[in-house]
Amino acid sequence: LSAAYESLDYDTCVNSAWLDEERTMGYKYVVKKDVARWLVVLLTAVLTALPVAAGSGIPQVKCYLNGVKVPRVVRIKTLVSKALGVIMSVLGGLAVGKEGPMIHSGAVIAAGVSQGKTTSFKHDFGFFEYFREDHEKRDFVSAGAAAGVAAAFGAPVGGVLFSLEEGASFWNQGLTWRVFFGAMMSTFTLNLVLSAYNGFPGKLNYNGLLNFGKFDDLTYEIWEFIPFLLMGVMGGLLGALYNHINLKLTAFRMRYIQKPWQKIIEAAVVAFVTAVMFCGIGEENAAAAIWFQTPERSVRSLFHDTSDSYHWSTIGVFFVCYFFLACWTYGLGIPAGLFIPTLLCGAAWGRLVGMLLCLFFPDQKWVDEGKYALVGAGAMLGGVVRMTLSLTVILMECVGNITFGLPLMIVLMVAKWVGDFFNEGIYDIHIQMQGVPIMAWDAPPLSNNIYASEVMNRPVVTLKSVERVGHIVNILKANTYNGFPVVDSIPTSENVCYFKSFGTLRGVILRSQLTVLLKHKIFNENAEVWQNSKVDIHLFRISYPRYFTLDEVDLNPEDMNCTVDLRPFYNPSPYSVVTCTALPRIFNLFRALGLRHLIVVNDNNEVVGMVTRKDLVKYR
Amino acid sequence: LSAAYESLDYDTCVNSAWLDEERTMGYKYVVKKDVARWLVVLLTAVLTALPVAAGSGIPQVKCYLNGVKVPRVVRIKTLVSKALGVIMSVLGGLAVGKEGPMIHSGAVIAAGVSQGKTTSFKHDFGFFEYFREDHEKRDFVSAGAAAGVAAAFGAPVGGVLFSLEEGASFWNQGLTWRVFFGAMMSTFTLNLVLSAYNGFPGKLNYNGLLNFGKFDDLTYEIWEFIPFLLMGVMGGLLGALYNHINLKLTAFRMRYIQKPWQKIIEAAVVAFVTAVMFCGIGEENAAAAIWFQTPERSVRSLFHDTSDSYHWSTIGVFFVCYFFLACWTYGLGIPAGLFIPTLLCGAAWGRLVGMLLCLFFPDQKWVDEGKYALVGAGAMLGGVVRMTLSLTVILMECVGNITFGLPLMIVLMVAKWVGDFFNEGIYDIHIQMQGVPIMAWDAPPLSNNIYASEVMNRPVVTLKSVERVGHIVNILKANTYNGFPVVDSIPTSENVCYFKSFGTLRGVILRSQLTVLLKHKIFNENAEVWQNSKVDIHLFRISYPRYFTLDEVDLNPEDMNCTVDLRPFYNPSPYSVVTCTALPRIFNLFRALGLRHLIVVNDNNEVVGMVTRKDLVKYR
Numbered sequence A, B: 001l002s003a004a005y006e007s008l009d010y011d012t013c014v015n016s017a018w019l020d021e022e023r024t025m026g027y028k029y030v031v032k033k034d035v036a037r038w039l040v041v042l043l044t045a046v047l048t049a050l051p052v053a054a055g056s057g058i059p060q061v062k063c064y065l066n067g068v069k070v071p072r073v074v075r076i077k078t079l080v081s082k083a084l085g086v087i088m089s090v091l092g093g094l095a096v097g098k099e100g101p102m103i104h105s106g107a108v109i110a111a112g113v114s115q116g117k118t119t120s121f122k123h124d125f126g127f128f129e130y131f132r133e134d135h136e137k138r139d140f141v142s143a144g145a146a147a148g149v150a151a152a153f154g155a156p157v158g159g160v161l162f163s164l165e166e167g168a169s170f171w172n173q174g175l176t177w178r179v180f181f182g183a184m185m186s187t188f189t190l191n192l193v194l195s196a197y198n199g200f201p202g203k204l205n206y207n208g209l210l211n212f213g214k215f216d217d218l219t220y221e222i223w224e225f226i227p228f229l230l231m232g233v234m235g236g237l238l239g240a241l242y243n244h245i246n247l248k249l250t251a252f253r254m255r256y257i258q259k260p261w262q263k264i265i266e267a268a269v270v271a272f273v274t275a276v277m278f279c280g281i282g283e284e285n286a287a288a289a290i291w292f293q294t295p296e297r298s299v300r301s302l303f304h305d306t307s308d309s310y311h312w313s314t315i316g317v318f319f320v321c322y323f324f325l326a327c328w329t330y331g332l333g334i335p336a337g338l339f340i341p342t343l344l345c346g347a348a349w350g351r352l353v354g355m356l357l358c359l360f361f362p363d364q365k366w367v368d369e370g371k372y373a374l375v376g377a378g379a380m381l382g383g384v385v386r387m388t389l390s391l392t393v394i395l396m397e398c399v400g401n402i403t404f405g406l407p408l409m410i411v412l413m414v415a416k417w418v419g420d421f422f423n424e425g426i427y428d429i430h431i432q433m434q435g436v437p438i439m440a441w442d443a444p445p446l447s448n449n450i451y452a453s454e455v456m457n458r459p460v461v462t463l464k465s466v467e468r469v470g471h472i473v474n475i476l477k478a479n480t481y482n483g484f485p486v487v488d489s490i491p492t493s494e495n496v497c498y499f500k501s502f503g504t505l506r507g508v509i510l511r512s513q514l515t516v517l518l519k520h521k522i523f524n525e526n527a528e529v530w531q532n533s534k535v536d537i538h539l540f541r542i543s544y545p546r547y548f549t550l551d552e553v554d555l556n557p558e559d560m561n562c563t564v565d566l567r568p569f570y571n572p573s574p575y576s577v578v579t580c581t582a583l584p585r586i587f588n589l590f591r592a593l594g595l596r597h598l599i600v601v602n603d604n605n606e607v608v609g610m611v612t613r614k615d616l617v618k619y620r
């Protein structure tokens, strides 16, 4: 596990500062906030649809929705710097796609719009201040990701399901609707813009940024499920191989290719190899259209060209080359999408299968090479990425055909199962190699006899309700923990039964809150100074999400002897569990409520331990 | 609130009996259970697709997924008895549909298959015993409901989303896949059966039970959003009117029409009026096809017939009559679906709008009366039912057109917003009139200053870890509570600070567990008898879900003085909150974890109050 990742805090801290705000603002505030939510989603959707592209980003968005703070993931700087990269790699003809970046850009835009300020440009517009909380931001980011998928593939429902598959445990109905609304509006905007761009203003002909052409009538016979199933297995195997090679490559890269100049050289080598291979082999093949088009166009050709457009050897060679190139390119240090290259590989071998069937069953109406190319594309994507529900729907929406959903879904599921037998999906592999503490969906099986007392961390660093500044500073310096239980009184050690108690639990306070208090010198001794200027929740919000570090807080020696009253600021009702709680219950709490800290107490509500995400990810 | 409804218990009780089982069964058991889960979903899907119909049931399924035990909702007897009813009412020409019942039947079948026993036929097949828990059953019921929607409309994705919109807070990825799998298989089975039935065995031409015909090319121009929006508003208004009338009617019925014979008479009157109206008015109209077909066919005609198939007056009269008939019929005491009648009403006025536009903009390519009929149908359904995401997708899948999703979605959202301004959706209205304690999605706004101490119920009835049988019996007789905190020792009343304490919390035990213990006489005094036969979790499962009542437990006077050791049986880590916890946090816990009892403790972990679903529904 890498120490670079911190958790997000999806839990609201209902302290008295927060309550004060709610009490004074009243119902109008609630309405305003709700209207603003829809507005943000609308803005995000519209902005996402304006084709911006930036860094693959799907794994990062996945981590973010899971509750891990990935440094800089939702910063505008990230977006811009990667946009250039993607444009260059697509132009340069590398085996990359531009759809992953779109999803990321949706997330970035959502985060930007909802916070009403940018860190990159150091500007605070001051609006939407009430959305400066992790869980509000997370909701917008999931809407943004959905809008991104919707715009990239013209698949609004698929977009919603994508967000859902990644962040499902924090779902509710109001949010679903906003996400759906965003996805729809983003498709709509993109459609409008593209139609105008292509000379049909006011018409709505261009559904997604990527267009694989529509399949109008895809019928299939029941026994065709046999080739479909086999293709699913094939997709799973190829996907597992792809992931395995990529895993080894990534491990190699992490060890040997670390310096920027090394990365640039590798990228140049890939570009060179790509160019040589494509021109060299491409030239030898007469009908070599697939070698020279954009990958997106090639997919379209493989799906829709009439049979006997290609010779089987062309496609075969193309598949082998492209498979390895795509595998090499992903994770190269350049921003790159994965969907299109994978779809293209799959379409190639799918079409080969179609041709084979043509050979064995000539003159049969149902033999349609394009159909098998589609199934192959689905199988391959399923084998590499391993999402099922959202992928099915994305593909369905992408090719504009609903009746073919069942075969696609079955192929995707089989591919997933077969692939899962060997390794994990490509995104998960990359996430794990980076040491991100990502939470699984469930506790591992048979973990009911693992108790909170084994999971928890001891000793616990706690604070008292009224604490000396010097002590707080020492504690903050001495460790990197981000949350501290606030306790009543450290009991004498005579009634230690099983676990040492650290005092009766009163609440929990975050490091970020403490630094704000120190920075603004909210001390009891100078209460008359700050009590006039009304210390409220605003103080904590303006510095979100990058609070002060301890170095930015300058305290003179006499401050050190002041005291701070934490009572108005800590969260007085943190979630806690007793020592005999089983692991799956803790997992459930974390997933369902998006927790950052869970306090373990003994039977008298005395703090005995601390559980965070990092303690839980050890169990898988 | 009605007292007839009890909560379900989605929380696993990880007591030592349960742990024993897990420990002895090991990993093979986990795998077996998982395989069985997929099997159950498959069986459910296949069985659901075989067109069985039973009672509207959507509100009931909704309640069940929300966590309310609706008496007899998932019993086979219910299914059979209502199947007859629906067949008769459809045959009789009443303004009812058969799709709601299908959804219900999916749920019933799922419950039946997963439990491996039927209460109606008093037979216990003994398999799938490990699924006899509320939360396992709930998962299967949501899969069943999805399979039902999928089969009824040929809309697998819509089915998944339907389940999601109703039970979303208990969602996870593994479950999503099973639900999707079930929905797909059920569409597939139905397709297979229908195709064979219609003379094309092995082909897959019939997607859903209901078939509204496919719209191949539905294009729209951007300014058409203006009529669409207006139609959304119209749908919202009409829907609100429909719901209002139905509400008044239902209230009237609840007061005056209670006896079975009265209900039968009302049904007969409706049938008579329907017949007279249809024949009377139908005969006067030359092109009166819509009067005489099945509602489903009429919808299809309105969607697809060429323009000038109908005179506007035919449709106008038809709409008015059908609107009131449908409104009268729903909730009549006969099992009845709502979708088709509502769609039909909507299609009628939608087509009228289309004709009007035709009049103003003659000879325009985009004026397509069928398209406006579709929009009207969507708007009406949205206004009455108020589901958005799943309805959009169901309609999209139903008419086989993806590009038209955006307008449909916007119309549905507008209809929902406008309708919500006046009253709630029809299902919610019926649920509330029956006094079902259904939990809202969120706590009401501005409720952060309502604390657990105000929500909770006092005094709390508690038990000690080792308790006298006589005392237990008295407690069970004296109240109807279903859960009892187990406490350590009743403290002396001297340290009462704010709230009276009822002892230190140790765990929670359910009434059902207590009755099983009493029934089987698991007393300390005859330990040698039952310790040989190994008291295990099995004992509690065989009587699930209908445990013994106190009358079925016969105890002789000397039993009364025995003692029961509750420690191996109670749940040692119940969820608890402190008195100063804000209402939204409690709401979150209940929704996200599917709780039945939440114990309120003071700062020393002493029980001071009890919160159940019924305490929470007061706040809305």
Ligand SMILES: Nc1ncnc2c1ncn2[C@@H]1O[C@H](COP(=O)(O)OP(=O)(O)OP(=O)(O)O)[C@@H](O)[C@H]1O
Residues within 6 Å of the ligand: A005, A006, A007, A008, A456, A457, A458, A459, A460, A461, A462, A480, A481, A482, A483, A484, A485, A596, A597, A610, A611, A612, A613, A614, A615
């Ligand atoms: N106040 C504390 N006292 C003792 N141990 C703690 C405390 N806070 C966290 N820990 C433990 O420290 C280890 C690392 O914690 P972790 O970094 O996840 O917590 P954090 O810094 O509070 O939150 P974040 O996930 O944002 O970094 C974990 O084992 C956790 O249980």
Ligand SMILES: Nc1ncnc2c1ncn2[C@@H]1O[C@H](COP(=O)(O)OP(=O)(O)OP(=O)(O)O)[C@@H](O)[C@H]1O
Residues within 6 Å of the ligand: B005, B006, B007, B008, B456, B457, B458, B459, B460, B461, B462, B480, B481, B482, B483, B484, B485, B596, B597, B610, B611, B612, B613, B614, B615
């Ligand atoms: N053991 C108990 N002691 C005191 N009050 C209780 C207890 N159990 C429930 N209550 C209260 O009784 C009221 C009705 O409870 P309710 O019927 O919801 O609980 P239940 O019977 O335990 O569960 P169910 O929802 O299954 O009926 C609520 O106000 C609840 O807080």
Ligand SMILES: [Mg+2]
Residues within 6 Å of the ligand: A006, A480, A481, A482
């Ligand atoms: Mg940390």
Ligand SMILES: [Mg+2]
Residues within 6 Å of the ligand: B006, B480, B481, B482
């Ligand atoms: Mg009760």
